[in-house]
Amino acid sequence: MRVALVTDAWHPQINGVVRTLSTVVDELTQLGHDVVTITPDRFRSLPCPGEPEIRLALATPGQVGRRLADARPEAIHIATEGPLGQAARRYCRSRGLAFTSSYHTHFPQYLEMRMGVPRRLTFAVMRRFHAAAARVLVTTDTLADELAAHGITHTVLWPRGVDARAFAPRTDAVAIDGPRPVMVYVGRVAVEKNIGAFLDLDVPGTKVVVGDGPQLAELKQRYPDVVFAGWQSGDDLARWYAAGDVFVFASRTDTYGLVLLEALASGLPVAAYPVPGPADVLGHAPHVACLNDDLATAVHGALELSPADARAFALDYSWTACATRFVEQVEVLDPAVWDGAHASLAARLSAPVTRFIGR
Template identity: 75%
Template sequence: MTIALVTDAWHPQINGVVRTWSIVVDELARAGHAVATITPGDFRGLPCPGEPDIRLALATPAAIGERLTAIAPEAIHIATEGPLGTAARAWCRAHGLAFTTSYHTHFPQYLKMRLGVPKRLTYGVIRRFHKAAARVMVTTPTLADELARHGIDNTVLWPRGVDARVFAPRDDGVRIDGPGPVMIYVGRVAVEKNIRAFLELDRPGTKVVVGDGPARRALEAAYPDVVFAGWQTGTDLARWYAAADVFVFPSRTDTYGLVLLEALASGLPVAAYPVPGPQDVLGDAPHVACLHNDLNTAIDGALSLSPEAARAHALAFSWAACAERFLANLERLPASAWADIAPASRLARVAAPARRLLVG
């Protein structure tokens, strides 16, 4: 099957969305499917305000349409609500082509926290974007229920996976100079991740933050005793997990938390708040995580849990199953979908220079 994936989140960005798509694309290729990606690297772009490592692509619907026409995929998936996703959505709707979308990021909460934008306004934009999709892929039933309350009821479940070969208990963990227990957070270092709630805790042990983002410099200055490791990936990241005793997840806004599965696969019990995301991934497994409104209490509880049980829980999740579910959720286009579009698109490209001459 040939699939077109349109995503504003792609390399060199480092975050859970990019990691998810990179792994899923690889899994689909291993299963014999062809995935053609349309990403910010295909276009000129501008840095995102406040997030210079994220590029906003300058792409028109026509430019996206040319690429989709050249691919002529059997299914189109629009992964993000950014400039590329918006342009792809507009072109598909104009040509009567069905597509699916996915909901990765809680923009209503993030924009409220960062810029004070009322959630109802952001949900209005999100609703308009996703209601046009044949299906919206979401990670958990809790997230599906939340979106339904805001008028987005065309959702289907798409859980994530973990590579238990890379993320596993190991003997080559990073050497961390400091007293135990070692408490680790992995993820973007941004205000919406609520990392201060973890770092301000007055408790014995060593706190570690693995990741980068716009809040890192301020947090490093405010908490000089915390180990800041920066971005880590693959085996290097796995070694940081292996050096810790407990994983602390202070976010109250994540839709899932891929790092939760990576931590569990590494044999780390989890301490988190009882909120959507952690509740969906961990709520039915109290033997591998402690969810509590007091983060100190959650950490104490998690430290008493079994590393072996944590890993056993993670082994139930696989990226192969994630890729299979993604395929099942796609909307397959009819064989005739591109028959009328391709000639028209080629004619438009031929006629464009003539039009420019006529209008000067």
């Protein structure tokens, strides 16, 4: 199948959404599918205010539409609600092209936390955006229920996977200069991740933060005793995971938390709050995660759990299954629809010429 993937989240951004989408593209290719990506790097763009590593594409529906028309995909998936997603949605709507979408990021919560925008306003935008999709792919039942409460009801489950070959216990883990236990967080360093709740914990051991983001400089100044590893990827990232004894996830807003599976695959039991995301993924697995409203209690509990059990749990997840589920959920287009879309486009382009000649 030829699939067009439209996404505002793409390299060089570093986050779970980018890792998910790029890994799924790789898996789909290995499964024999043809994936056409429409991403910010293909257009002129501007840096997102406050987060310059995120590029906002300056693309019109016509520019996105021409790329879609050239590709003639059998299915179109719009992964994000940003400028590219909006342009692709408008083009598809104007041409009668069906598409699916996905909900990855809790923008209503994030915009409220960062800018004070009421959630109801952002949810209204989200509801309008996703209403045109044939179906909306979400990671968990809890997220589906939450979206349904805001009028987004046509959701289907699309769980994530983990590369258990890349993330695994290893003998060459990073040597941590500090007392045990080593408590690790991996992810974006931003206010919505609630990292301060982790770093404020009065528990013995060494705290490690792996990642980059707009809050990094502030946290470095506030917590001089914490090990800040900065951005890591690939084998280096796996070595930082393997250096830990427990993974601490303080976010209350993540819709899934891909890092949870990466940590478990690396042999790190998880300490987290019992909120959507961690509760959906690990709430049924008290043998690999301790979820508690008191994060210090969660850390102490997770340190009593078995690294071998954590690893075994993660082995039940795979990216191949994630990619296969994606293909099962996209909306397959009737080839005749493309012919109709081209005819409509040709008529619009020729109309001015026809009117001029007729004068």
